[in-house]
Amino acid sequence: MADGHYLKLLAKQYPNPQAAASEIINLKAIMSLPKGTEYFFSDLHGEQAAFLFQLKSASGIVRKKIDELFEQSISEDERSELAKLIYYPEPELAKAKQEQKSYGDWCRIMIYRLVEVCKEAASKYTRSKVRKKLPKNFAYIIDELLHADGGKNKPHYHSEIIHSIVQTGMATEFIKAVCTLIQQLLIDRLHIIGDIYDRGPRADLIMDALMGFHDVDIQWGNHDISWMGAAAGNLVCIANVLRLGISYNTFDLLEDGYGINLRPLSVFAGKAYGGDSCRIFTPHILDKNKYDPIDIQLASKMHKAIAVIQFKLEGQIIKKHPEYKMDGRNLLEKVDFSKGTVSVNGTDYPMRDTNFPTIDPKDPLRLTRDEAEMMKTISYSFRHSGRLQKHIRFLYSHGSMYLKANSNLLYHGCIPLTEDGKFETIYINGAGLNGKEYLEYLDGVVRSAYFAPEGSKERESSCDMMWYLWCGPKSPLFGKSKLSAFERYFIEDKQSHKETMNYYYKYVEKRETCEMILHEFGLDPANAHIINGHVPVKLKQGESPVKGGGLLFMIDGGISKAYQKQTGIGGYTFIANSRYLALAEHRPLPAGSMFGEDSPKVMVVEAIKKRITVADTDTGKELKAQIDDLTSLLQSYRNGTIKEKI
Numbered sequence: 241m242a243d244g245h246y247l248k249l250l251a252k253q254y255p256n257p258q259a260a261a262s263e264i265i266n267l268k269a270i271m272s273l274p275k276g277t278e279y280f281f282s283d284l285h286g287e288q289a290a291f292l293f294q295l296k297s298a299s300g301i302v303r304k305k306i307d308e309l310f311e312q313s314i315s316e317d318e319r320s321e322l323a324k325l326i327y328y329p330e331p332e333l334a335k336a337k338q339e340q341k342s343y344g345d346w347c348r349i350m351i352y353r354l355v356e357v358c359k360e361a362a363s364k365y366t367r368s369k370v371r372k373k374l375p376k377n378f379a380y381i382i383d384e385l386l387h388a389d390g391g392k393n394k395p396h397y398h399s400e401i402i403h404s405i406v407q408t409g410m411a412t413e414f415i416k417a418v419c420t421l422i423q424q425l426l427i428d429r430l431h432i433i434g435d436i437y438d439r440g441p442r443a444d445l446i447m448d449a450l451m452g453f454h455d456v457d458i459q460w461g462n463h464d465i466s467w468m469g470a471a472a473g474n475l476v477c478i479a480n481v482l483r484l485g486i487s488y489n490t491f492d493l494l495e496d497g498y499g500i501n502l503r504p505l506s507v508f509a510g511k512a513y514g515g516d517s518c519r520i521f522t523p524h525i526l527d528k529n530k531y532d533p534i535d536i537q538l539a540s541k542m543h544k545a546i547a548v549i550q551f552k553l554e555g556q557i558i559k560k561h562p563e564y565k566m567d568g569r570n571l572l573e574k575v576d577f578s579k580g581t582v583s584v585n586g587t588d589y590p591m592r593d594t595n596f597p598t599i600d601p602k603d604p605l606r607l608t609r610d611e612a613e614m615m616k617t618i619s620y621s622f623r624h625s626g627r628l629q630k631h632i633r634f635l636y637s638h639g640s641m642y643l644k645a646n647s648n649l650l651y652h653g654c655i656p657l658t659e660d661g662k663f664e665t666i667y668i669n670g671a672g673l674n675g676k677e678y679l680e681y682l683d684g685v686v687r688s689a690y691f692a693p694e695g696s697k698e699r700e701s702s703c704d705m706m707w708y709l710w711c712g713p714k715s716p717l718f719g720k721s722k723l724s725a726f727e728r729y730f731i732e733d734k735q736s737h738k739e740t741m742n743y744y745y746k747y748v749e750k751r752e753t754c755e756m757i758l759h760e761f762g763l764d765p766a767n768a769h770i771i772n773g774h775v776p777v778k779l780k781q782g783e784s785p786v787k788g789g790g791l792l793f794m795i796d797g798g799i800s801k802a803y804q805k806q807t808g809i810g811g812y813t814f815i816a817n818s819r820y821l822a823l824a825e826h827r828p829l830p831a832g833s834m835f836g837e838d839s840p841k842v843m844v845v846e847a848i849k850k851r852i853t854v855a856d857t858d859t860g861k862e863l864k865a866q867i868d869d870l871t872s873l874l875q876s877y878r879n880g881t882i883k884e885k886i
Contacts, residue, residue: 247873247882254870255885257877264870266368267863271855274364276428277301278646280814282773283461284432285800286440286490290810290829292449293836294799296327298426299813299824303838305360305426310353322353323838329419331834333412347411351402354418355385361425362386364818373424373454375417381405382418424454431645433773433795434461434652434717436635438481439488439802443467444497447631450638458639461652461774462710462717465686469706471632472690472699473623475615476557476707479550482618483725486543488802489523489534498628500621504614506538509545512610516595518544520729524802548598549615551726555605557704563668564708570605571726577601582730589731636690641683641716642676642761646857647768648816649761651679654719654744654774661747663760666714675760679716682709719744719774745775754788765791769821771814780808785823786845793845797825804828810836818853821846 254260279299284291297303303323310319325332340346362370367387374382385398405414430453437443450456460468463484469477482505485494494500518540525534555570574583578601580594598608607615622628642651655675656664663674673681685702686709692699709715711723721740728737747753748770755765770792777785777794785794798804799811810828815821825841854860876882 244881246869247876250869250873251876251882251885254873257874257884260870260874260877264867264874266366267867267870270366270369271853271860271863273366273854274818275646275852275854275857276364277426277815277817278429278431279427280431280433280650280771280795280816281799282433282652282771282812283435283776283796283800283803284440284443284446285435285438285463285802286443286446286493287799287801287829288440288442288445288449289834290799290826290836291446293327293829293834294811294813294826295427295430295449296423297323297836297838298423299815299826300838300840300842301426301815302326302357302422305357309356309360314353322350322357324835325350325415326354326357326419326422327838328834329416333415344406344411347415348402348406350415351405351411351418354415354422358382358418358422358425359386361422365425370425373421375421378414378417381414382421427453428455429645430456431643431650431771432456432458433650433771434459435463435773436461437467438463438484439490439800441490442493442497443490444493444627444631447634451631451634456638457643457645457650458635459643459650459652460635460639460641460686460717462715464635464639465706465717466710468632468635468686469689469703469710470622471625471628472703472706473619474689474703474706475619476550476553477703477710478615478619478622479546479553480707480710482546483543483550486539486546487521487523489525489539491534491539498622498625500625500628501618502542504617505542505546508610508614509541510538512598513541513544513595516541516544520592521547544593545598547725547729548596549607549611552599552605552607552611554707557707559605561704561708564712566712569722569726572599572604575601575604577604582726584727584731584736587736589733589736591730592732593730632690636687641679641686644761644763646816647763649758649763649768649770651716651770652773653715653717654742654772655679655757655760656714656716656719657743657747657753659743661743661750661753663756664714664743675757682716717774741775748772748787748792751789751791754791758791769793771795776803776806777812778806779825780806785812790846793821793823795823798828799826801828813840815842818851819848820844821848 254263281291281294306319306323336346337343370386371379371383381401385401405411432450436446466477466480470481495502521540521543522536523534523539523543551572555572558564558566558570568585571582571584575591577596580591581588582591598611600606642649656666658664665672665674666678668681685705688698689702689706692702709717711718713721719742724737724739754770757770758765758768770788772792772794773796775794776796776798777783779797785797787794793814795812795814797809797812798807804810810826813824813826815824822842822844825843827837827840829836854863873882877884
């Protein structure tokens with residue numbers, strides 16, 4: 241029961257019984273509607289073309305709706321043409337202007353078809369909710385066309401509207417608006433289960449798309465955390481994102497996307513490694529650069545230069561924080577420079593590369609003056625990149641370590657477990673933390689790294705922790721014993737490259753473990769699930785994305801080109817609508833194309849016995865609370881406790 245003060249405030253918005261009763265009726269009607277469709281993506285890794293296609297196609301649902309509506313009336317080619325128009329209206333309209341003999345007639349036909357698709361997409365929402373999504377310039381027109389009643393008096397009216405749209409030269413803009421509206425209606429809520437950044441060419445374009453989406457949340461991955469740390473000014477995080485960026489040839493992202501000045505690094509690398517082929521540092525060329533063709537030899541030198549700097553900085557941070565218990569990863573201090581060997585876990589390995597002109601064997605972790613100056617300059621670029629900072633602030637405002645959404649538990653990596661399958665306790669400042677408590681503590685640390693006062697000890701220690709979250713053995717975002725980047729560069733013996741996964745990945749195959757995790761986060765396993773990313777599902781080797789007896793879904797399916805050899809597919813989309821839970825299995829996007837397979841393999845993993853309505857969702861709980869408050873207000877009006885305004 242709401243208190244009197246609150247009801248008086250509520251009365252300002254609903255000044256009489258009629259207004260309160262009307263809103264109660266409206267909210268109850270909304271609660272009876274089917275739940276909107278939620279889409280879950282994971283491990284995008286900068287693959288903007290593949291992700292944008294999956295997003296714009298609603299992972300095959302756009303094409304499914306078109307086929308259901310028009311399979312009996314228009315050809316396969318015409319249905320494909322309509323689908324492509326919805327996905328990418330601007331290039332398809334430009335193409336039609338060149339190819340169609342009568343562009344106006346073509347537009348007229350397309351508008352009729354688009355309106356039918358839009359009606360279908362809008363069918364599970366109230367008119368009010370649809371109106372809120374309508375583009376301002378065409379709101380009235382689209383609303384009229386969507387709600388044609390099929391009576392004998394309206395057909396001419398609607399025909400005249402469409403005719404006028406074409407006649408006034410507004411067809412192109414109108415079609416763009418309807419296509420965008422269809423995309424927004426088919427995906428009610430979007431969840432990104434981490435790792436937007438690294439490996440793929442344009443993570444910045446993914447961030448632009450997410451910022452333009454109407455309802456999105458993000459669960460941070462370790463690659464995201466590394467970029468967030470870099471944006472906060474942490475030098476080792478900056479070195480890490482540069483190393484990965486150069487390694488995977490994402491110069492367009494760094495230079496064109498975020499305006500990072502790489503010239504100081506290129507000049508330094510050219511001088512320091514002028515006579516060095518840097519063969520083992522040759523970048524992976526998965527995508528061609530659009531704006532700045534790569535000089536392979538120079539890029540290899542830049543790659544080695546920043547890698548060496550990173551290993552120095554990592555050693556410094558490890559020595560600074562003995563509580564990380566990562567001394568075994570301070571590998572530069574374990575190099576015997578006279579013998580050309582390195583000791584890893586007690587074994588001496590010969591090194592593939594022993595040319596280190598910037599390393600003092602007596603003080604291997606010290607940056608040279610040129611290295612320090614260069615890092616200072618590049619750090620300034622990261623801290624003052626307006627577009628990067630805008631994207632990072634969005635990651636903070638829409639992101640978290642984990643999320644509970646409509647009985648689903650979402651997180652990127654793992655919940656650290658012990659060898660016997662219990663929650664592992666991590667000791668921080670003398671306090672033991674595990675499970676939900678540990679993730680919530682880290683959520684606070686991540687925010688302090690960016691928002692704590694400049695120069696404060698809190699900010700400094702939190703920024704250092706961002707690096708630990710990237711690759712630390714007890715980081716829930718990493719979930720491995722080590723990150724073997726050093727070994728992969730310098731040691732031939734692949735046994736040294738082995739990274740041991742946290743026990744979590746063994747135990748989540750068991751239903752009881754998933755039940756334990758759901759209980760820890762206050763969810764009932766009878767109607768809850770875990771949605772997880774981070775580790776690519778090796779479908780080619782027979783691994784299933786469905787784990788824990790159907791309680792956990794691992795949805796990293798390899799949208800990243802770097803992982804497709806392991807997975808054999810082009811990624812997963814997890815779809816949760818009012819009738820079922822499903823996994824869409826995508827094929828890799830053809831090289832250089834915006835369009836992929838728009839009818840992915842969809843596997844229903846759980847059918848819902850009773851259709852889920854808005855009343856059954858988190859939004860439904862909020863609406864129920866609003867109804868209760870409005871009912872109290874209505875009662876107060878009727879008993880005279882609160883006077884109505886007439």
